[in-house]
Amino acid sequence: MEPAAPPVWVVGGTGYSGLEAVRLLGRHPGFRLAHVIASPGAGERDLSGIDPLFAPGAIRSVPLSPNLLEEPPAAALLALPDDAAAGLAADLLERGVRVVDLSGAFRIREASHYPAHCGFEHPKPALLAEAVYGLSEWQRQHIASARLVANPGCYPTATLLALLPLERAGLIDPQSPVVVDGKSGATGAGRRLEAAYLFAEANENCRPYSVLDHRHAPEIAQALGFGPERPVWFAPHVLPLSRGLMTTLYLRLRRGVGGPDITAALSGSYRSSPFVRLLGEQKWPEIRGVVRTNRCDIGWTVANGAAVVVSAIDNLMKGAAGQAIQNLNLMFGREETEGLPS
Numbered sequence: 001m002e003p004a005a006p007p008v009w010v011v012g013g014t015g016y017s018g019l020e021a022v023r024l025l026g027r028h029p030g031f032r033l034a035h036v037i038a039s040p041g042a043g044e045r046d047l048s049g050i051d052p053l054f055a056p057g058a059i060r061s062v063p064l065s066p067n068l069l070e071e072p073p074a075a076a077l078l079a080l081p082d083d084a085a086a087g088l089a090a091d092l093l094e095r096g097v098r099v100v101d102l103s104g105a106f107r108i109r110e111a112s113h114y115p116a117h118c119g120f121e122h123p124k125p126a127l128l129a130e131a132v133y134g135l136s137e138w139q140r141q142h143i144a145s146a147r148l149v150a151n152p153g154c155y156p157t158a159t160l161l162a163l164l165p166l167e168r169a170g171l172i173d174p175q176s177p178v179v180v181d182g183k184s185g186a187t188g189a190g191r192r193l194e195a196a197y198l199f200a201e202a203n204e205n206c207r208p209y210s211v212l213d214h215r216h217a218p219e220i221a222q223a224l225g226f227g228p229e230r231p232v233w234f235a236p237h238v239l240p241l242s243r244g245l246m247t248t249l250y251l252r253l254r255r256g257v258g259g260p261d262i263t264a265a266l267s268g269s270y271r272s273s274p275f276v277r278l279l280g281e282q283k284w285p286e287i288r289g290v291v292r293t294n295r296c297d298i299g300w301t302v303a304n305g306a307a308v309v310v311s312a313i314d315n316l317m318k319g320a321a322g323q324a325i326q327n328l329n330l331m332f333g334r335e336e337t338e339g340l341p342s
């Protein structure tokens, strides 16, 4: 007889990525969704009132309260703003709860990778040092034994899955910057009241934001092992889509590197990675091909010493809740793909 499914909380379960985690966990065969938790000031809410994909009365969220912590779960997914996630992760870990944090609170380890204008004073430096960066395909073993997993950001997930194989194989010219052109649907910004995200402003539009100033650039640089001398030039844009994300990477290659080298590096890296689909040279991913899946689709081309690599994911799935469940599967010794659409 299989042991009882470990209870799991989704904290921030009324937000965009939290709702996705609730949906996935609600029908996961290996875990029991124990509580859906929202901000402390909120009352109890029926999730069908927030997202009509939920049946009326099926799942309710409760406000975060100290009482809840008296009965801690086996694991918690935190889909919260950074500061709330940092504090709660510490409380949960003290009670023996394993944590997958979807926020940026535990991703950037070194001050040198932090954008200069942000300053760097982490509220939980010991936990920051302990956190495992949860890019599932590249950290399976460390994730399996981790207490605290820092789920990667959405743009870094798409970028790193395409870039890490080429960097590790030494194919990229170390003298040239890596250029990342990112485009995301509007849920990437969370559910927020801001003029730029009103329908009339976002619809039929494409808007750059935080160009060369986005916190995902240092996250990408850190995961690649780049120091300040190797910049990542990152320009994100919002597309008039609810969900889905694409990154187009422009790379100068080392002398003599050609298309077959790129193909070999990518294929060698993802032979046993069911969520990474390599489309091939001159075969381009599309956002509609990955939406509502946990997949990352990658295509590429090489000409005149340069490569362009394009990757696409669903920002709420492989970019957030899907990868969080993938990591939870790894942490609890389940099949990596369990409960996830590929």
Ligand SMILES: NC(=O)c1ccc[n+]([C@@H]2O[C@H](COP(=O)([O-])OP(=O)(O)OC[C@H]3O[C@@H](n4cnc5c(N)ncnc54)[C@H](OP(=O)(O)O)[C@@H]3O)[C@@H](O)[C@H]2O)c1
Pocket (backbone or CB within 6 Å): 011, 012, 013, 014, 015, 016, 017, 018, 037, 038, 039, 040, 042, 064, 078, 079, 080, 081, 082, 084, 102, 103, 104, 152, 153, 154, 187, 188, 189, 190, 191, 192, 315, 316, 319, 320
């Ligand atoms: N959206 C994405 O594509 C994406 C991708 C990767 C990572 N992330 C990260 O995931 C986290 C959640 O993002 P999101 O886009 O899902 O955000 P969101 O839609 O704005 O939802 C935020 C959630 O956090 C809750 N919350 C806010 N302040 C809280 C507090 N002080 N204590 C407890 N709960 C609080 C909210 O509850 P109420 O409903 O009660 O306000 C809501 O459930 C963020 O750190 C974000 O950077 C998001």
